[in-house]
Amino acid sequence: MANQAINAAVSQLKQEHIRLCKELARVDEALSVLGTIDGVEAVTAKGGKKVAAAGAAPKRKISAAARKKMSDAARARWAARKKEKPPAK
Secondary structure: OHHHHHHHHHHHHHHHHHHHHHHHHHHHHHHHHHOOEOOEOOOOOOOOOOOOOOOOOOOOOOOHHHHHHHHHHHHHHHHHHHHHOOOOO
16 A cells, blocks of 8 residues: 555656656756846756856856865864863763
């Protein structure tokens, strides 16, 4: 009895998944037809370009040296915090 209910639920979820995929394909098609409107780029079907607001600043890239400094500083903070806590009983 419970196994039948689970199978029915799985079947229903698969049907819903198919319906949503078709709906998403229609939305992707509409976006590709419309292209760029008011400075907002359309999202591609395979996740190429992401939606960006008009005039949005590009993401800044952090150099490897800066990432290492941040990592070292975080380790130092954790070491200091660990040192000041009393040992667990």
